[in-house]
Amino acid sequence: VGNAIASIAILLYLQGGTLIAVGLGVAAAGFAGRYAFQLWKRLGQVLSQAKKMPTSSFSSHHYNGGFDQKMTKKEASLIHGISPTSTKSKVRDAHWRIMxxxxxxxAKINEAKDLLDKGQ
Structure with missing residues (x-):
């Protein structure tokens, strides 16, 4: 009878450890699921706000056009990202930045720089 009680106690102890481990696993999964749900809600809010923003703010620095057959001063300044009336030092700095x-x-960048330098 003593051995039976001891073996039952050992069995309950071992199964109890398993039950504790399973309980901790379920709790961890619950916390992770809750955290993931909160992140998903925030992501949905951010995406809905991003959809409401005007698209022009994202593409305002993009020039929608190709190169002209003959380079103009306007096109040269657009390539370099400077004003058409910029000084030679600004042209040189912009040229080194984008080369x-x-x-x-x-070749287009060099052509633009040469054209801007001639105008000075």
Whole structure:
């Protein structure tokens, strides 16, 4: 009888540890689910606010057009991101800032710089 009680006590102890582990796992899953739900709600709010924003604010620095057949001073200043009446030092600084990329782009940038330098 003593051995039976001891073995039942050991069995309950071992199963109790398993039950505690399962309980902690369920609690952790519940907290993680709650946290994920709160994040999902916030994400939905942010996305709905982003949809309400005007799209022009995101694309205001993008020029919707290609290159002209003959480079103009306006196009040269657009390429460099400066005013058409900028000084030579501003043209040089802008040129060094944007130089790089494809050979075609480098040729266009150099052409734009030369045109802006001639106007000074």
């Amino acid at each position: 790089g990329g494809s050979p075609y782009m480098a």
